[in-house]
Amino acid sequence: VLAVPRLPLYDGACQLAQEIAERIRERHRHQRNGESAAKLNVIIRSSLQNLGEKIDQLKELLLRAVSTRQITQLEGDRRQNLVDDLLTRQKQLQASYRNEGPEPDVIRSSLMTGGVKQGVTNPWLLEEPEETRGLGFDDLRQQQRRIIEEQDAGLDALSSIISRQKQMGREIGNELDEQNEIIDDLTNLVENTDDKLRNQTRHVKMVDKKSTSCG
Numbered sequence: 001v002l003a004v005p006r007l008p009l010y011d012g013a014c015q016l017a018q019e020i021a022e023r024i025r026e027r028h029r030h031q032r033n034g035e036s037a038a039k040l041n042v043i044i045r046s047s048l049q050n051l052g053e054k055i056d057q058l059k060e061l062l063l064r065a066v067s068t069r070q071i072t073q074l075e076g077d078r079r080q081n082l083v084d085d086l087l088t089r090q091k092q093l094q095a096s097y098r099n100e101g102p103e104p105d106v107i108r109s110s111l112m113t114g115g116v117k118q119g120v121t122n123p124w125l126l127e128e129p130e131e132t133r134g135l136g137f138d139d140l141r142q143q144q145r146r147i148i149e150e151q152d153a154g155l156d157a158l159s160s161i162i163s164r165q166k167q168m169g170r171e172i173g174n175e176l177d178e179q180n181e182i183i184d185d186l187t188n189l190v191e192n193t194d195d196k197l198r199n200q201t202r203h204v205k206m207v208d209k210k211s212t213s214c215g
Helices: 003-032 038-067 073-097 104-112 137-214
Strands: none
Touching: 003 038, 003 073, 038 073
């Protein structure tokens, strides 16, 4: 569904890039003929700025569409390639405007092809998914809200599970502490008993020795 409202923006950017190439070509012709190109320079600079703004809008909309899962990651990658092509053409036009790049005839020929590589389908013209087909803007926004609510519910459930596990871990830790205290008490008791047994054994030996001596 996003391809419908965003397609005019992409087509407009391509059309603007083509017009800029035509203006640069016209400016070069004026320069070769010794004519003034000041007016064309103003128009080209303004158009290049406008093209940059359109590309920024395309990048922002594409990022939003991918982050909210309105389109698949694969579709997002394909559309990103188109935006990258526009960025490349923008740099070529800027270089040509500064007389640092190829002649505008070369750029114009690439613009006429739409910047799409041979054998690659334009992803902006792909058929929209079945689950979003026919939905309006409000319907799409409600669908996005439902998706976000489901994600929030999943995060809440995960948080609850983590909290329970944390509580169980705390209780297990307390139980281990109690058992360690019991073990320490038993150890102390055994040591005290051993001491008493050793004392009693020594006492018995002394008594037995005295008895033997008296006898």
